[in-house]
Amino acid sequence: MKTSEIMAKLQAKHPGESEYLQAVQEVLESIEEVYNQHPEFEKARIIERMVEPERIYTFRVTWVDDKGEIQTNLAYRVQFNSAIGPYKGGLRFHKAVTPSMLKFLGFEQTFKNALTTLPMGGGKGGSDFDPVGKSDDEIMRFCQAFMLELWRCIGPDEDVPAGDVGVGGREIGFLDGMYRKLARQYNTGVLTGKGMTWGGSILRPEATGYGALYFANLALKKIGKSLEGQKVSLSGFGNVAWGAAKKAKQLGAKVVAISGPDGVCEIKDGITDEMIDYMLVMRSSNRNKVEDMATKFPGKAVFTPGKKSWCVPVDIAFPSAFQNELSKADAEELKKNGCWAVFEISNMGCQADAIHWMQHNGILFAPGKAVNAGGVATSGLEMTQNAEHISWTADEVDRNLHNIMAAIHEQCVKFGTQPDGHVDYVKGANIAGFMKVAQAMLEQGII
Ligand code: GLU
Numbered sequence: 346m347k348t349s350e351i352m353a354k355l356q357a358k359h360p361g362e363s364e365y366l367q368a369v370q371e372v373l374e375s376i377e378e379v380y381n382q383h384p385e386f387e388k389a390r391i392i393e394r395m396v397e398p399e400r401i402y403t404f405r406v407t408w409v410d411d412k413g414e415i416q417t418n419l420a421y422r423v424q425f426n427s428a429i430g431p432y433k434g435g436l437r438f439h440k441a442v443t444p445s446m447l448k449f450l451g452f453e454q455t456f457k458n459a460l461t462t463l464p465m466g467g468g469k470g471g472s473d474f475d476p477v478g479k480s481d482d483e484i485m486r487f488c489q490a491f492m493l494e495l496w497r498c499i500g501p502d503e504d505v506p507a508g509d510v511g512v513g514g515r516e517i518g519f520l521d522g523m524y525r526k527l528a529r530q531y532n533t534g535v536l537t538g539k540g541m542t543w544g545g546s547i548l549r550p551e552a553t554g555y556g557a558l559y560f561a562n563l564a565l566k567k568i569g570k571s572l573e574g575q576k577v578s579l580s581g582f583g584n585v586a587w588g589a590a591k592k593a594k595q596l597g598a599k600v601v602a603i604s605g606p607d608g609v610c611e612i613k614d615g616i617t618d619e620m621i622d623y624m625l626v627m628r629s630s631n632r633n634k635v636e637d638m639a640t641k642f643p644g645k646a647v648f649t650p651g652k653k654s655w656c657v658p659v660d661i662a663f664p665s666a667f668q669n670e671l672s673k674a675d676a677e678e679l680k681k682n683g684c685w686a687v688f689e690i691s692n693m694g695c696q697a698d699a700i701h702w703m704q705h706n707g708i709l710f711a712p713g714k715a716v717n718a719g720g721v722a723t724s725g726l727e728m729t730q731n732a733e734h735i736s737w738t739a740d741e742v743d744r745n746l747h748n749i750m751a752a753i754h755e756q757c758v759k760f761g762t763q764p765d766g767h768v769d770y771v772k773g774a775n776i777a778g779f780m781k782v783a784q785a786m787l788e789q790g791i792i
Contacts, residue, residue, distance in 0.1 A: 346380050346392050348373040355396060362445035364668060368452050368693055369396050371700075375775035383783075389791065391783045398451055400424040401444065402498050406472060408490040411480055420491055422470035422498050422506070425451035428785035431502050432468030433458055433721060435509030438487075438516070440475035447471055449668070450509070453692055454721070456778030457714040460753045463725035468504055470495070476511045477633045484631075488519035495520075496527045499535055501731070507537040507724050510667065513584050513628065514538060514550060534731030537724035546727035548742045549720075554588020555743075556719015557663065557690045558596055559750040564711055565686070567758070567768065572661075573597035578654040580604045581666030582635055585690055585717070587624045589665055590616050602657040604666070605635030608650040611657050620646065658682035664694030671695045673702045680706060689713040700771065711770035714778065715753050722749045 352370055359365060373392070380386055402422045410416050421444060424432045434454040437447070447469045455467025474487050499506060508517055517538045525531055532544065539545035548555070562572050575598045579586040582603050590600050599615035603624070612620065620642060627637050639648035655662060655675035662684055664671045670691060676699040679687070686709040689695055694713055695703075703710045726745055730737055737745075753774075760780070761773020 346373075346377060346387060348377050351392060351396070359445075362448065364449040364693070365445045365452065367697060368449035371693075371697060371771070372452070372456065372775045372779065375772045376779045379776050379780070385787060386783055389787055391786055394786065395426065395455075395779075395782065396452070398423050398425045398448060399427060401448075402495075403444070404494040406474070406487065406490045406494065408483075408486045410483055418472050418474045418487070420470070420472035420474075420494065421447050422495060422504070423447045423451040423468060424498075424504055425467040425469070426455040426782060427466035428782050428789060429459055430464035430466045431500075432504040433465035433507075433724065434467055434469040435471075435507045435721075436512045436516075436520075437469070437471035437509040438474045438476050438511030439471070440473055440477075442471045442473045446668075450692055453714050455782060456775065457718045458721055458725075459778040459781040460715060460756060460774060461718050461722040461725060461749055462752050463722060463749075465505075465721070465725055468506070469509070470506055471509065471512075474511075476631055479631055481515070484516065485519045488516050489523045492520050492523035492527070496524050499524075501533045501535050501728070505535060505537060505724070505728060507721070508584065510583065514540060515629065532731060532734065534728050537727040539727070544727075544731055546723060546730055546742055547736070547739045548746065549723045549727055550584060551588040551591060552723035552746055553585045553690065553717050553720030554590070554665075555592045556722065556746055556750050557585075557589055557665075557688060557716045558592035559719065559747055560711065560716050560754055561661070561663075561686075561688045562596060563751060563754040564688070564709065564768075564770070568709070571597075575599070575660040576601050576658070577661045577663060578602035578657050578659045579663050579665050580654045580670055580691070580694075582624045582627055582638070583666070584628070585720070586665045587621060587628075589663055589690060590621050590624070593663075594618075594621070598661075601659060602654040603635060603638065604652075604654040605633060607634045607636055608648055609652045609654050609657065610635050610638045610646045610648050612646045614645065617645075655679050656682075659684050661686045661688065663688050663690050665690035666694070667691055668693040669696050671699050673699045675699065676703050676706075676708065680708060685709065687711075688716045690717045692717065704769070704771070711757070712774055715757055715770060715774040718753055719746055719750055722746060
């Protein structure tokens with residue numbers, strides 16, 4: 346297998362699908378050498394099969410806004426790979442959603458889920474519905490109309506969606522409510538991220554951020570450091586950044602920046618618990634403006650319009666908002682200001698040339714599919730609790746999450762340790778995830 350040949354064919358077949366092609370390229374580059382040591386993979390054409398989704402549903406969602414006007418959105422569910430379990434992965438509601446975006450996310454999800462040690466395949470879905478500026482009623486009506494179509498494509502042992510950008514606890518509530526009504530099934534665990542009183546797992550809202558910080562701590566421990574006393578920046582202020590801020594603070598780090606599409610908020614003295622709670626209020630307002638933090642905490646949070654978190658001097662940066670949010674120029678600025686580690690919590694948060702640059706310029710880098718896997722892993726734990734008809738305690742969930750992040754870190758070290766002893770986390774995560782999925786596909790024959 347040659348990455349360049351496979352990529353040329355994919356580019357011709359899927360022109361313009363830039364995010365999808367970027368995600369595939371990153372994985373193929375990492376695994377090429379290992380793949381070529383396994384002629385049985387090549388014989389079964391594993392790569393050609395693995396890069397294409399098994400199935401994509403496309404559907405129209407029509408709903409009525411508060412003015413009584415009829416709105417139409419496009420929606421999708423990409424069932425990417427079921428070799429190691431039912432399709433599993435979130436739903437993204439964002440105006441920029443396209444099949445390319447969901448294919449990249451479904452592809453990444455397949456390897457991420459393989460890393461979690463749990464039996465989950467990869468999927469992703471969503472819509473070009475833009476939640477910004479919508480009322481709660483409009484969000485409910487959209488979620489209900491969306492589920493009217495989606496419900497026949499999913500099931501607790503078939504495909505289990507969850508949240509992602511633009512889909513949090515409120516949206517999962519509206520989606521699950523409609524699913525229950527349509528399917529007349531009330532303990533199915535067909536969605537994860539549910540409310541605590543109706544089948545949700547304790548700590549699921551926090552899990553992506555908590556898991557990321559556990560992973561970072563393990564990677565730092567490996568090089569004789571810790572999070573204690575480090576200055577860190579996050580991007581965004583959504584569910585992921587919220588959980589990461591909470592755990593970073595608990596582990597003794599100082600969060601000095603969060604951001605939004607409107608700019609960055611610098612918090613020189615470190616984020617407080619009150620500010621962390623306020624992130625939730627900001628998200629549910631649907632305004633999508635980080636400036637609101639500075640308005641609420643004048644003098645403590647200072648807003649600069651049009652800037653990203655990466656201009657604030659830190660030791661460690663945690664991209665936690667959206668794909669390609671950190672460019673090579675951002676990486677250079679971070680390094681100039683003293684940053685020495687970047688842990689990607691967003692899916693594909695760093696551009697390809699930024700990753701290459703960081704890896705060659707002494708910045709410790711770990712990719713989203715390893716760092717952010719605690720979210721979907723805890724979704725897997727929610728599925729287990731639903732199947733057992735039981736709720737675990739916070740301690741139990743946290744212990745499991747911690748063990749899973751440690752197992753993911755171990756796999757990265759196993760497959761990513763280079764001859765000079767340093768760990769290439771990109772290679773490690775990609776090879777570990779790939780080997781598991783490839784082996785399962787091989788054993789299941791040509792299907
Ligand atoms: N959207 C999250 C992710 O990118 C969570 C998916 C899930 O819980 O199924 O992994």
